[in-house]
Amino acid sequence: MTAKLRAPGWYRAGLFVLLGIAFSYALVGVVRTLMHYPDAWADGDAITTVALIATPLFFLVGLGCFDYWFYYASGRPTRAEDHSSHGASSWKDYFRVNTDHKVIGIQYICTSFFFMFLGGLIAMLMRAELAKPGMQFVDSSTFNGLFSVHAALLIFLFVIPVFAGIANYVLPLMIGAPDMAFPRLNALSFWMLPAAGVLLTASFFAPGGAFASGWTAYAPLSTDMPLGQVFFTVGVQFAGASSIATALNFLVTIITMRAPGMSFFRMPLLVWANFSTSLLVVIATPFIAASQFFVLLDRALGFQYFDAFVGSGKNGSVLMYQHVFWFYSHPAVYIMMLPGFGIVSEILSVKARKPIFGYRMMAFSLLAIVALGFTVWAHHMFVSGMQSWIRVPMMITTAIIAVPTGIKIFSWLATLWKGVLHLDTPMLFALGFLTTFTLGGISGVMLSMIPFDIYVSDTYFIVAHIHYVLFGGSLFTIFAGIYYWFPKMTGRMYDETLGKVHFWMTFVFFNVTFGPMHLLGLDGMPRRVADYAEQYATLNLFVTIASFALGLSMLVFLYNMVASWRGGPRAAANPWRSLTLEWQVSSPPPIFNFDAVPTVVGGPYEYGVPGAVHGIFQSPTEAKPTHAGSVATSPTRE
Amino acid sequence: MRRHPVALMVIVGLVASAIGIALALVIDWFPTDAAKQAEPIDTLYDVLMIVSVPVFVLVVIVTLFAVWQFRMRPGQEKMDGPPIHGNTRLEIVWTAVPAILLVSLCSYAYTVLTDIEEKEANTLVVNVVGQQFAWRYSYPQEGGRAIETTQLVLPKDRPILFKVRALDVIHDFWVPAFRVKIDAVPGIETEVRATPTKIGRFEVVCAELCGLGHAVMRSTARVVTPAAYDSWIAEQVRGGAAGGGGAAGGDDAAGGDDAAGGDASGGDAAALGRETFVQNCGSCHTLADAGTSGAAGPDLTTALRGQSEEQIREDIVDPDARIAEGFQAGVMPGNFSETLSAEQIDGLVTYLVSVSR
Numbered sequence: 001m002t003a004k005l006r007a008p009g010w011y012r013a014g015l016f017v018l019l020g021i022a023f024s025y026a027l028v029g030v031v032r033t034l035m036h037y038p039d040a041w042a043d044g045d046a047i048t049t050v051a052l053i054a055t056p057l058f059f060l061v062g063l064g065c066f067d068y069w070f071y072y073a074s075g076r077p078t079r080a081e082d083h084s085s086h087g088a089s090s091w092k093d094y095f096r097v098n099t100d101h102k103v104i105g106i107q108y109i110c111t112s113f114f115f116m117f118l119g120g121l122i123a124m125l126m127r128a129e130l131a132k133p134g135m136q137f138v139d140s141s142t143f144n145g146l147f148s149v150h151a152a153l154l155i156f157l158f159v160i161p162v163f164a165g166i167a168n169y170v171l172p173l174m175i176g177a178p179d180m181a182f183p184r185l186n187a188l189s190f191w192m193l194p195a196a197g198v199l200l201t202a203s204f205f206a207p208g209g210a211f212a213s214g215w216t217a218y219a220p221l222s223t224d225m226p227l228g229q230v231f232f233t234v235g236v237q238f239a240g241a242s243s244i245a246t247a248l249n250f251l252v253t254i255i256t257m258r259a260p261g262m263s264f265f266r267m268p269l270l271v272w273a274n275f276s277t278s279l280l281v282v283i284a285t286p287f288i289a290a291s292q293f294f295v296l297l298d299r300a301l302g303f304q305y306f307d308a309f310v311g312s313g314k315n316g317s318v319l320m321y322q323h324v325f326w327f328y329s330h331p332a333v334y335i336m337m338l339p340g341f342g343i344v345s346e347i348l349s350v351k352a353r354k355p356i357f358g359y360r361m362m363a364f365s366l367l368a369i370v371a372l373g374f375t376v377w378a379h380h381m382f383v384s385g386m387q388s389w390i391r392v393p394m395m396i397t398t399a400i401i402a403v404p405t406g407i408k409i410f411s412w413l414a415t416l417w418k419g420v421l422h423l424d425t426p427m428l429f430a431l432g433f434l435t436t437f438t439l440g441g442i443s444g445v446m447l448s449m450i451p452f453d454i455y456v457s458d459t460y461f462i463v464a465h466i467h468y469v470l471f472g473g474s475l476f477t478i479f480a481g482i483y484y485w486f487p488k489m490t491g492r493m494y495d496e497t498l499g500k501v502h503f504w505m506t507f508v509f510f511n512v513t514f515g516p517m518h519l520l521g522l523d524g525m526p527r528r529v530a531d532y533a534e535q536y537a538t539l540n541l542f543v544t545i546a547s548f549a550l551g552l553s554m555l556v557f558l559y560n561m562v563a564s565w566r567g568g569p570r571a572a573a574n575p576w577r578s579l580t581l582e583w584q585v586s587s588p589p590p591i592f593n594f595d596a597v598p599t600v601v602g603g604p605y606e607y608g609v610p611g612a613v614h615g616i617f618q619s620p621t622e623a624k625p626t627h628a629g630s631v632a633t634s635p636t637r638e
Numbered sequence: 639m640r641r642h643p644v645a646l647m648v649i650v651g652l653v654a655s656a657i658g659i660a661l662a663l664v665i666d667w668f669p670t671d672a673a674k675q676a677e678p679i680d681t682l683y684d685v686l687m688i689v690s691v692p693v694f695v696l697v698v699i700v701t702l703f704a705v706w707q708f709r710m711r712p713g714q715e716k717m718d719g720p721p722i723h724g725n726t727r728l729e730i731v732w733t734a735v736p737a738i739l740l741v742s743l744c745s746y747a748y749t750v751l752t753d754i755e756e757k758e759a760n761t762l763v764v765n766v767v768g769q770q771f772a773w774r775y776s777y778p779q780e781g782g783r784a785i786e787t788t789q790l791v792l793p794k795d796r797p798i799l800f801k802v803r804a805l806d807v808i809h810d811f812w813v814p815a816f817r818v819k820i821d822a823v824p825g826i827e828t829e830v831r832a833t834p835t836k837i838g839r840f841e842v843v844c845a846e847l848c849g850l851g852h853a854v855m856r857s858t859a860r861v862v863t864p865a866a867y868d869s870w871i872a873e874q875v876r877g878g879a880a881g882g883g884g885a886a887g888g889d890d891a892a893g894g895d896d897a898a899g900g901d902a903s904g905g906d907a908a909a910l911g912r913e914t915f916v917q918n919c920g921s922c923h924t925l926a927d928a929g930t931s932g933a934a935g936p937d938l939t940t941a942l943r944g945q946s947e948e949q950i951r952e953d954i955v956d957p958d959a960r961i962a963e964g965f966q967a968g969v970m971p972g973n974f975s976e977t978l979s980a981e982q983i984d985g986l987v988t989y990l991v992s993v994s995r
Contacts, residue, residue: 140851218808318808354718358725419719431705442693455817465841523667523668
């Protein structure tokens with residue numbers, strides 16, 4: 001037993017969680033005693049707040065995320081060729097600290113889909129309450145908690161990390177690298193995520209209920225909330241730290257670990273997309289960390305950043321919270337969309353059997369979105385009471401950001417033109433994305449127009465818009481990507497019929513769920529209310545029924561994934577006849593990805609060019625170009 | 639047509655756009671408009687739809703057309719499309735045209751903005767204060783004390799400048815029929831302008847999440863003739879609080895806004911009353927039995943002793959009729975007879991009577 005408690009793993013992690021709670025209790029008690037506070041050892045709020053910060057850190061240490069760094073810091077010799085924590089031979093290896101980017105990718109994807117189903121169930125509860133006017137199932141405290149946790153889980157525990165997971169798996173393979181640049185940091189980034197997810201979910205059990213101030217957590221509502229708010233404030237810190245560490249890892253990997261010949265303009269667009277996203281994450285995410293630290297300090301230590309109550313003589317700035325928050329949270333929309341753009345570019349080109357149209361403009365438009373993305377944050381604040389002149393430049397930049405986005409959409413359409421379209425599940429999701437995301441983009445342009453925004457902000461029009469962007473946009477690309485790389489990740493083929501059923505159910509019920517919300521918003525129904533006027537009853541009942549059908553369509557997906565992973569037919573190395581490097585190795589790839597370092601000799605999308613190759617696995621001198629779409633050339637596996 | 643698929647695509651696109659635009663313009667998707675600001679905003683929406691629908695139709699039609707024309711047919715499994723890498727002229731067009739379009743839309747939206755926010759002569763200033771979970775209004779009077787009230791009465795056709803403040807957290811003052819809204823922000827005063835153009839009662843909504851009672855933070859804007867407004871003001875100045883609160887509730891049935899009502903069946907009245915109390919009253923009133931600790935109004939744990947059922951009911955529906963010592967008239971919302979259902983008020987009275995013994 002002592003051996004188990006000493007070795008990294010779940011036993012030691014459990015022990016360390018207990019240690020973390022004890023440490024928090026002792027720290028709070030000692031400090032409060034020294035400060036001569038009353039009830040020094042019995043302040044539940046203070047102990048919980050400290051424990052929420054300390055316990056996840058203890059958990060990470062216990063699990064073994066820091067073991068090698070402690071070993072190194074203690075001055076012992078480095079173990080350069082130590083691969084003991086690399087790769088997976090049984091399912092148990094997915095539950096420990098693993099440095100293999102392929103294992104981490106799967107860990108990320110499964111964890112974030114777990115939270116997607118959780119967030120989706122919460123949405124079902126909300127829709128059940130909203131089926132009729134009046135209060136039926138939950139009280140308003142619970143309802144406010146439901147929509148807050150729904151948004152927080154799906155943003156911080158699903159869309160952002162699932163893209164990190166897909167890229168984790170695919171990106172090193174695509175650029176011909178054996179792993180990410182910092183494998184141990186990669187493992188640490190992943191393991192912060194379940195900690196964050198547990199915090200956000202556990203807030204339901206806090207006295208006073210879950211955090212109920214929305215995922216935006218506007219101060220001073222959030223600084224006033226019961227204890228549940230701290231679960232959000234701290235949970236977001238862990239999710240954010242995870243996100244930043246992964247982004248740094250991607251940036252270094254992309255810049256330093258590309259295969260010979262892989263110039264920046266020979267990179268697949270998924271790599272470009274993650275390069276752009278990582279820039280956004282590294283620059284923007286510290287801002288949400290700051291905004292939540294402000295709230296934490298206000299709550300826990302009385303810093304009064306946002307204390308501005310009339311007559312209290314306190315001059316905190318309530319609007320500052322929103323500026324700092326949106327300086328992250330607007331770019332976050334692009335953090336949740338650009339990787340999807342990358343996925344769609346891969347799929348459309350391969351499945352239309354044509355080079356991507358305007359490759360360089362596709363890459364440059366990503367960078368343009370990164371730059372412009374930092375100049376639009378205050379369009380979320382048109383009715384916030386900020387200085388009124390700021391609204392006008394923000395309106396113009398917001399509208400202009402539709403130009404690079406438009407370039408991408410038109411280029412995708414042109415990629416389809418005259419191609420040979422393989423209409424299988426990934427392609428259907430990519431095409432579905434094109435239409436639903438365009439609608440979300442157009443309603444975004446409408447919202448940038450200040451007078452219209454003044455009317456519809458904080459209504460269901462906003463709810464419809466954000467779901468067309470994040471569900472019709474991001475989630476459709478995620479499904480497309482999961483189906484597309486499923487054979488590579490699992491070595492099995494998914495069921496094509498079930499995939500198509502999933503697509504059509506999702507596409508139809510998505511539109512009938514969220515489409516009518518535009519109309520509810522135009523008619524003046526405010527968002528974030530459990531109860532609403534009689535005039536909105538019919539449409540709301542309709543939306544609720546549609547949303548349950550949408551929920552059911554996810555079960556088709558779940559069944560397909562589980563059944564195909566367990567018993568689907570074996571996948572070939574390159575079932576899609578793709579040129580990019582990840583398809584030139586076996587499915588799933590060898591433990592160190594490439595048995596011979598590939599050399600990149602051409603662009604990634606040269607479909608239709610006779611004899612075109614992207615990468616070769618012999619040395620350049622002895623390599624003869626092979627015909628595009630020919631069998632994989634990995635020397636050992638074939 | 640089969641020979642000219644692109645021509646077919648153009649025709650289908652034009653027809654679909656026309657239908658889409660017609661649906662957007664012919665059907666009135668908005669609630670009643672009752673202010674000068676509504677028309678330019680609704681027109682802006684029309685213009686945006688006229689531009690947006692064809693763009694959306696273009697993307698959908700090209701996608702569907704590509705699926706129809708270029709889908710893989712049997713025997714094409716190993717075929718590739720033509721290696722087209724780009725077309726500079728096309729790319730310039732689809733960069734420049736949207737850019738020009740968007741800048742034009744922004745310019746138009748800017749003129750609408752200056753239009754709806756224009757300063758006008760003879761503007762009436764109304765102060766609005768948001769607090770969890772009620773709106774209060776005050777009408778500054780020259781050379782006298784401002785009228786403090788929970789009723790919002792506005793003269794028709796007179797420009798109003800609402801000066802909005804918040805006492806606790808952020809709220810948002812929104813009259814959907816006026817189309818305009820502005821956050822009520824602790825520590826600063828925000829402004830929004832509207833000129834009512836229709837006589838009637840219009841809902842005031844809190845549009846920014848402000849806590850448990852956010853959904854029921856409602857009030858009514860009553861737009862009346864200038865003469866009726868003047869006499870209302872005179873009455874307020876004369877009678878002070880006495881006539882104030884009561885008038886609001888009686889005459890109009892609560893319409894669509896019966897708040898957390900509806901589902902009173904099942905539980906007994908006192909339980910409903912306790913629940914209603916926690917949700918609607920607890921933020922301002924302390925009551926040991928309900929476990930609430932609000933401090934804005936009298937502490938009901940002690941203040942209820944010796945009150946009759948009639949008195950308690952009057953205190954709820956007409957709070958300004960009797961004011962406890964040390965508290966101000968006009969603070970407690972006077973519209974609970976509108977925002978709560980009859981069962982809720984009955985339950986509340988039963989509950990409060992039971993805990994006052």
